[in-house]
Amino acid sequence: MKNFTLQNNDNTSFKLYDYQNGRILVLIFFRGAWCNHCKKHLLEIQGKMKKFDKLNVKFIAISSDTKFNSSILKEFLKLSFPVISDADFKMIDYFKLKTKYKNKSVAKPAIFVFSPKHEILYQYVGKKYDDRMVSKEIIKKLIKVNL
Amino acid sequence: MKTTKCIVCEKKFDLNVAISKHDVFFCSEECVVMYEKKLEDIKKIVNWDNCC
Secondary structure (H helix, E strand, O other), rough: OOOEEEEOOOOOOEEHHHOOOOOOOEHHHHEOOOOOOHHHHHHHHOOHHHHHHHOOOEEEEEEOOOOHHHHHHHHOOOOOOOOOOOOOOOHHHHOOOEEEEOOOOEOOEEEEEOOOOOEEEEEEEOOOOOOOOOOHHHHHHHHHOOO | OOOEEEEOOOOOEEEOEEEEEEOOEOOOOOHHHHHHHHHHHHHHHHOOOOOO
């Protein structure tokens, strides 16, 4: 996985590997703050954050939303992990997740799990807009890949 | 001078005079009000089952 430089919604930058800091990293790609399935999914994952913290897993949520919408979403859902704006589709294109919804380019809903050495352990790309990998399934996969 | 961008109006401005709230920076109280109004508007949507 490429060591992307990401921008928080306050315009401070950070490197992906620095954020990961030797832990398992889960990237959650979602369509946007307007998508109710996406909001439900993110909230569901946030609800299991204590479990994920015990498993030493870090999360980043990414969409093509603006920083404003990404920030609003993070505040509204009280998410404890970064919600990153990839409005220029750098990461979305890198992971080949760009798709169209009502003539607008968005990311397909997807989960990518990376080892502490940044190797991909598992990926799941939703087959349609409401196809998501929930926390229980993510945890099962993490245990299966010998977390 | 270190600059940043207002999350609402995207204006570039001096970080020293930024209003820091909600983990982002605002250039003015007006922009803070607009942001918080948007947050309130989203909270009013109770039915999340309408989508897509």
